[in-house]
Each structure stands twice: as C-alpha cells, then as structure tokens.
Amino acid sequence: MGELHEKYLRMNKMPHIWCAGCGNGIIMGAFITAIDRLGYDKDEVAAVSGIGCSGRITGYLDFNTIHTTHGRALAFATGIKLTKPRLKVFVFMGDGDAVAIGGNHLIHACRRNLDMTAVIFNNHIYGMTGGQFSPTTFKNKSATTAPYGTTDPDFDIAQLCIGAGATYVARGTSYHARLLTDLIVKGAEHPGFSVIEVITHCPVNFGRRNNFESPAQMLLWQKEHGVAARKAKAMPLEDMEGKFTIGELYRSTEIPEYLEEYGRVIQAANEEKQP
Amino acid sequence: MAEAKLLSGNDACVQGALAAGVRFFAGYPITPSTEIANAFARELPGRGGIFMQMEDEIASMGAIIGASCTGTKAVTATSGPGFSLMQENIGYAAVAEIPCVIINVMRYGPSTGLPTSPSQGDFMQTRWGPHGDHPVIVIAPYTAREAYRETGRAVNLSERYRVPVIVLMDEILGHLRERVEFRDEDLVQEINRKGPDPDSTFLPYEYTEDGVPPFANFGTGYRYHITGLIHDETGFPTNNPVEVDRIMRRVNEKIELHRRDIARTQFVEVDDADILVVAFGSVARSAHEAVRTLRQEGKAVGMVRPVTVWPFPDEDIRKAAAGKKAVIVPEMNLGQMVREVERVVAGTVPVHALNRIDGLLITPQEMRDLIEDIQ
Structure with a gap:
C-alpha cells in the first residue's frame, strides 16, 4: 500500500483532515488500488467531488482534481466528460451531497448514462457540520437535528440509482475493502454511468450518538449486516430485515452510452450541412 | 463584411458566441431566453461542439464550468428565476477563476413575475448575486448588432481575465428582430486563455504582473487542484490570513487593473x-x-x-x-x-x-x- 500512496496520493497534503477511525481513508485506499489495477495514466484521470468530508478526497488524489459545490459534482463532471471524453471521470459524493441537495443531478446522471463512475460515501450522517441526520439515516437514530430520534424514512441509494436508469450499480462497505476495489474496477470498466454506493462509518458524529463504542464496532456492524447479493437472493425476505445487499446489484449493456447516442446527433447535423 | 441579416437579439448572441469559438452550451428552458438554447442546439453539433439540456439552471452552470476546465469555451443562457439559481456556481467560477459566459435575458420579477415582459430589475443582482466579494464583468448590448459583437467580446474577456462574464439583455432586445448590417468593426476575434509556460514550474494561481494566472486545461499533463475554498497560489485550501487577503485582493483587483480594456x-x-x-x-x-x-x-x-x-x-x-x-x-x-x-x-x-x-x-x-x- 505504501508504494501506491506514493504513486497516487499528494503526500505533501498529509495528514488528511479525516478523524481517527473514519472510513473515508479505506475508500480512498480501495480507489487508488483500483486505479492501479486499471492501469490508468494519472494525467488521464479526472476526480470530481462535492462538499462535505468525502469532498476532501480530491485534495489528496494526484490526478486532475476539482472540488466543486455542494451537491453539484455530477453537473461539473458532465461538462468535463462531454468536452474531453478520453478522460476517465470519477465523481465522489457523500450521502447528503448525492441524495439530498444533489438528488436531482444524481437521477438525471443515471438516466443519461454518460460514461463516468460515481462513488458515494454513505455514512448515514452529515459529518462535517457535526452530525445532522441525512436522507439515509435510519429511523429512530440520534442526530444533532433529531435529539428525540429520527422520523424520516431513508433512501436506498443503490435502488434509487437502479430505478433512475444507471447501467451499473454496486454496493460495497468500508469493511469489505477488497470487494470495494473490485466493484470500483468493474464500475470504471463498464461503458456507461456506474454507481458504487459505499456503506461507511462515521464514529465521531454517528457512532458516538448511536451506541457504537468504537470504529471497530461499526465495521463489525457492516460485516454482520452486509449480505452478498447472490446469497441474499436465496434468503427468505424476513431474514434480510435490517440488512443490506453488497456486491454487484445491477448491470445492463442494453442502454447506449450517452456520447455514443450523441454521435447520431452530430451525424444528423453534418448530413444537414451537406448541399 | 457588409452583409445584412434579419436577426433577433437572442439569435445574435448565439452567432457572436460561435464566432468567438464557443463549443459548449448547457441550459434549461426559460422564457424569454429559450431561443438561445434552441439556436445552440441547432448550431453546435455540426461544428464539433456539444449542446446539453440539463435538469436545471444550477446543473447548467456547473456543466459549463466543467467544460471550461478542459479548455472548451462554454456558455449558458437564462432569465430571472434561472439566473437566481445560478448564483452559487457563478461565485464558484469567480473565485476559482474559470472562464465562462452567462447570458441573462431579463424578465419582470421577482419570482415568476411577468415571464414575457421586460425589466431591468437584475442590474444589481448581476453585480452582487453570489455571496462574498467577487469579480464579475457585465455587458449590456442595446441592438441585435451589438448583441452579436458584445457576446463575442464577453467570451474573449472571460478567457483573457479568467472571470465569469454576464451578457445582460432584456425581453425586448431578446425578442426583437431587426436588420443587422455587419461591418468590419463587428468582426469577432478568437482570444484564448493564457496557458502555462512549459519552461517554468506551473503554479495554478500564480501572482503575475497582469493579475491573471495561466490556466492549465484538464488532461494536458498538469495535475492540479481546483476548489471553491479560498486557496493559495498552489490551488490548495488555505486559511492563513495573509494568504487569504493576498489572493482575494488579486482576484478582485484584476478587473480594475484592466478596466481600460474591459470598459465600453x-x-x-x-x-x-x-x-x-x-x-x-x-x-x-x-x-x-x-x-x-x-x-x-x-x-x-x-x-x-x-x-x-x-x-x-x-x-x-x-x-x-x-x-x-x-x-x-x-x-x-x-x-x-x-x-x-x-x-x-x-x-x-x-x-x-x-x-x-x-x-x-x-x-x-x-x-x-x-x-x-x-x-
């Protein structure tokens, strides 16, 4: 791993701002491992992020990086990919970033199927602002904006993306780090819009308020509640209560990639120009 | 040149932008600016460009900033309610110094207002819309002929000074069709942003004599960081008061430094x-x-x-x-x-x-x- 750090991270920006025990570093490690396996040239990778703890990842990655506005990373990324399609574009967002303030951009990015990979850090809380509940916080949890417990139902990000038309959707965790690398590699290789939801842990602003005594305990929770998608299919529904599927959840190659489709527009425009 | 055309202000904007080398447009339909999107949708794909209809004006503004990062000249167009939605990302473009052009065809407001009626109610918003002190250039043409020339100039100023430039139109000018006779002085030249000097170390927000740092387009071998956080000359976030003061003075003062070239x-x-x-x-x-x-x-x-x-x-x-x-x-x-x-x-x-x-x-x-x- 040390070698990969030197190769893909801006080591002069260390130490990072993430709290001790945070899952974000595990995701960053899985990501650079995936990039190394994919063999991408660093100059040909664009990393785009939103605002929040997850958004800080672009400061540490040694690629073409842009830290955008809250919720809008996908909009910026769309402009980058459309105008320089040879760049490999990765978009990093948190749960509040991707499905609260940026929910509209997420569903439309899924629908368009432009060849980019979104990695969503789902720690079920607004960490940077100090522990407010997000659209993925489960019911009856404690948050600074829910001192009497949360009442809102939560989003299933992966299912939301499948419903909106993403052509590759997977879910990993910060516990299953090797699986996460595999999923990022597959998502990047998929020709279309891919989403990797990562269940991760925020010990300081979620765990502390919700009876987790340590980051390790939160990782164990992921281990115990994440069920391989293939295994889950064979399980009775009631056994999945409170659990979530991990692995590749959806893949389709039937829907054309956006720029491929746009090629038809260019062709039609050029034909019209002919005398 | 001396060629006569019947052009609306909205159409003229598009022609001027294309002449200045614009190859990307992202927008969302809104009266009375929609004809601008329609024209770009027709014109761009046959010129090696991309037209993108986004999900809203916030995304449109984000997409043109992203496009500009790769070195593509990019424009969006909107009116009152959409212009209000764009403010956060306009502030981003101002502080991250990303060239881009926003055409605001003013309609009567506030709110939904009178969508098909003209107004000049956005005069102050074009200057002070985003939060925080920031630079911006705003150009207000008054004929279709001038809309052509000034939109071209807006694109060039944004490239030269790395600043968002707003073309401030209104419903009357947008929709009125008039005979436009282009003369030599209307010729729009293509000006490109200054790139890094290959013989020296690249500093993304370098302090230069003209107050405008060189811009490295994404994918050209310069791996660096862009952020809306206040950054130092390396492009990385800083909250050092000395650095913060220094960069924010430069970013705001570069407009005054070049007032002679910008003013008309x-x-x-x-x-x-x-x-x-x-x-x-x-x-x-x-x-x-x-x-x-x-x-x-x-x-x-x-x-x-x-x-x-x-x-x-x-x-x-x-x-x-x-x-x-x-x-x-x-x-x-x-x-x-x-x-x-x-x-x-x-x-x-x-x-x-x-x-x-x-x-x-x-x-x-x-x-x-x-x-x-x-x-």
Missing part, C-alpha cells in the same frame, strides 16, 4: 448638452430617440450609455455629467443604476430617476416630458 461607453451629443440622460439596454433605445428628436428642436440634450455596465464606468459618467444642469436616469426598475450615478456625481449635479415597473418600456415621450419639466 457610448457618448451621444454629450459635449454641449445641458441635460444628460444615462441609460443602458433597451431603455437606451428610447433615450437615443428622445435625444434625436429634442436635438432637432434645438434642445441641448445628450446621452451616455454604459455598454460595460460592471465595472461601472465611474470616470466616464463623472466627466460627462460635469457642469450639466441635470442628469436623468430612466430604468425599468425602481431605481438601481441611479444609485451608481448618484454615487459618482456625488451631489455636484441634480440626478432625476425615471422609473417604470408596469412591464412596459419607457417611451421617448416620457423622457421628453421629464426633460421639458426640468428645463
């Missing part, structure tokens, strides 16, 4: 005038007509028209107003530019506001009536 003001029969009208956009068409007819009657009236409205042409207005009996500022709002004029003349000349907020253009007759009252 039209003077009509100003020298021997007793009464001066200061107007911009469609209202200046009425003002021009009022001045013309009053002059025929032997009355000493003149007009100053800021084409570049922000930075506000302080010196031009101060000089033109010096020694006049009165200055009249007609606007289709409750008085926004008049505050700037009052600030500039600082009590040396009486300033009269003429405001109309019923969704209709101020007529030449209304201006004549006020001028005759004052005389």
Whole structure:
C-alpha cells in the first residue's frame, strides 16, 4: 500500500483532515488500488467531488482534481466528460451531497448514462457540520437535528440509482475493502454511468450518538449486516430485515452510452450541412 | 463584411458566441431566453461542439464550468428565476477563476413575475448575486448588432481575465428582430486563455504582473487542484490570513487593473448638452430617440450609455455629467443604476430617476416630458 500512496496520493497534503477511525481513508485506499489495477495514466484521470468530508478526497488524489459545490459534482463532471471524453471521470459524493441537495443531478446522471463512475460515501450522517441526520439515516437514530430520534424514512441509494436508469450499480462497505476495489474496477470498466454506493462509518458524529463504542464496532456492524447479493437472493425476505445487499446489484449493456447516442446527433447535423 | 441579416437579439448572441469559438452550451428552458438554447442546439453539433439540456439552471452552470476546465469555451443562457439559481456556481467560477459566459435575458420579477415582459430589475443582482466579494464583468448590448459583437467580446474577456462574464439583455432586445448590417468593426476575434509556460514550474494561481494566472486545461499533463475554498497560489485550501487577503485582493483587483480594456461607453451629443440622460439596454433605445428628436428642436440634450455596465464606468459618467444642469436616469426598475450615478456625481449635479415597473418600456415621450419639466 505504501508504494501506491506514493504513486497516487499528494503526500505533501498529509495528514488528511479525516478523524481517527473514519472510513473515508479505506475508500480512498480501495480507489487508488483500483486505479492501479486499471492501469490508468494519472494525467488521464479526472476526480470530481462535492462538499462535505468525502469532498476532501480530491485534495489528496494526484490526478486532475476539482472540488466543486455542494451537491453539484455530477453537473461539473458532465461538462468535463462531454468536452474531453478520453478522460476517465470519477465523481465522489457523500450521502447528503448525492441524495439530498444533489438528488436531482444524481437521477438525471443515471438516466443519461454518460460514461463516468460515481462513488458515494454513505455514512448515514452529515459529518462535517457535526452530525445532522441525512436522507439515509435510519429511523429512530440520534442526530444533532433529531435529539428525540429520527422520523424520516431513508433512501436506498443503490435502488434509487437502479430505478433512475444507471447501467451499473454496486454496493460495497468500508469493511469489505477488497470487494470495494473490485466493484470500483468493474464500475470504471463498464461503458456507461456506474454507481458504487459505499456503506461507511462515521464514529465521531454517528457512532458516538448511536451506541457504537468504537470504529471497530461499526465495521463489525457492516460485516454482520452486509449480505452478498447472490446469497441474499436465496434468503427468505424476513431474514434480510435490517440488512443490506453488497456486491454487484445491477448491470445492463442494453442502454447506449450517452456520447455514443450523441454521435447520431452530430451525424444528423453534418448530413444537414451537406448541399 | 457588409452583409445584412434579419436577426433577433437572442439569435445574435448565439452567432457572436460561435464566432468567438464557443463549443459548449448547457441550459434549461426559460422564457424569454429559450431561443438561445434552441439556436445552440441547432448550431453546435455540426461544428464539433456539444449542446446539453440539463435538469436545471444550477446543473447548467456547473456543466459549463466543467467544460471550461478542459479548455472548451462554454456558455449558458437564462432569465430571472434561472439566473437566481445560478448564483452559487457563478461565485464558484469567480473565485476559482474559470472562464465562462452567462447570458441573462431579463424578465419582470421577482419570482415568476411577468415571464414575457421586460425589466431591468437584475442590474444589481448581476453585480452582487453570489455571496462574498467577487469579480464579475457585465455587458449590456442595446441592438441585435451589438448583441452579436458584445457576446463575442464577453467570451474573449472571460478567457483573457479568467472571470465569469454576464451578457445582460432584456425581453425586448431578446425578442426583437431587426436588420443587422455587419461591418468590419463587428468582426469577432478568437482570444484564448493564457496557458502555462512549459519552461517554468506551473503554479495554478500564480501572482503575475497582469493579475491573471495561466490556466492549465484538464488532461494536458498538469495535475492540479481546483476548489471553491479560498486557496493559495498552489490551488490548495488555505486559511492563513495573509494568504487569504493576498489572493482575494488579486482576484478582485484584476478587473480594475484592466478596466481600460474591459470598459465600453457610448457618448451621444454629450459635449454641449445641458441635460444628460444615462441609460443602458433597451431603455437606451428610447433615450437615443428622445435625444434625436429634442436635438432637432434645438434642445441641448445628450446621452451616455454604459455598454460595460460592471465595472461601472465611474470616470466616464463623472466627466460627462460635469457642469450639466441635470442628469436623468430612466430604468425599468425602481431605481438601481441611479444609485451608481448618484454615487459618482456625488451631489455636484441634480440626478432625476425615471422609473417604470408596469412591464412596459419607457417611451421617448416620457423622457421628453421629464426633460421639458426640468428645463
């Protein structure tokens, strides 16, 4: 791993701002491992992020990086990919970033199927602002904006993306780090819009308020509640209560990639120009 | 050149942008700017460009910033409600110094307002829309011919100074079709942003003599970081008060440093005038007509028209107003530019506001009536 750090991270920006025990570093490690396996040239990778703890990842990655506005990373990324399609574009967002303030951009990015990979850090809380509940916080949890417990139902990000038309959707965790690398590699290789939801842990602003005594305990929770998608299919529904599927959840190659489709527009425009 | 065309202000904007090398447009439909999106959708794909209809104006603004990062000249167009939604990302472009152009075809507001009626209610918003001190250039054409030339100039200024430039139109100018005869001076040249010097170390936000750092397009071998956090010359976040003060002064002052190149003001029969009208956009068409007819009657009236409205042409207005009996500022709002004029003349000349907020253009007759009252 040390070698990969030197190769893909801006080591002069260390130490990072993430709290001790945070899952974000595990995701960053899985990501650079995936990039190394994919063999991408660093100059040909664009990393785009939103605002929040997850958004800080672009400061540490040694690629073409842009830290955008809250919720809008996908909009910026769309402009980058459309105008320089040879760049490999990765978009990093948190749960509040991707499905609260940026929910509209997420569903439309899924629908368009432009060849980019979104990695969503789902720690079920607004960490940077100090522990407010997000659209993925489960019911009856404690948050600074829910001192009497949360009442809102939560989003299933992966299912939301499948419903909106993403052509590759997977879910990993910060516990299953090797699986996460595999999923990022597959998502990047998929020709279309891919989403990797990562269940991760925020010990300081979620765990502390919700009876987790340590980051390790939160990782164990992921281990115990994440069920391989293939295994889950064979399980009775009631056994999945409170659990979530991990692995590749959806893949389709039937829907054309956006720029491929746009090629038809260019062709039609050029034909019209002919005398 | 001398070629005559029938063009609306909206169409002329598109032609001017294309002539300046714009190859990316992202937008969302909204009256009265929609024809701009329609025209880009028709024109861009056959010229190696991309037209993108986004899910809203926030995304449109984000997409043009992203496109600009790869070195592509990018434009969006909108009106009141959409322009309000764009403010956060306009502030981002200003502080991250990403070239881009926003065409705002003003309609009557606030809120949904009168979607098909003109207004000049966004004069202050174009300057102060995003939160925080920030640089911006705003250009307000008043004919279709000028919309062509000035949109081209807007693209070039944004490339040269790494700043968002707003083309401030209104419903009348956007929708009016007129005969446009292009002459040599209308020729739009293509100006590209300054790139890194291959012989020296690249600093993304370097302090240079002209106050404008070189821009490395994404995918050209310079791996660096762009952020809306306040950053130092390396592009990475800083909260060191010395660095913060230094960069934010440079970012804001670069506009003043190049005011001469950015400014454009039209003077009509100003020298021997007793009464001066200061107007911009469609209202200046009425003002021009009022001045013309009053002059025929032997009355000493003149007009100053800021084409570049922000930075506000302080010196031009101060000089033109010096020694006049009165200055009249007609606007289709409750008085926004008049505050700037009052600030500039600082009590040396009486300033009269003429405001109309019923969704209709101020007529030449209304201006004549006020001028005759004052005389």
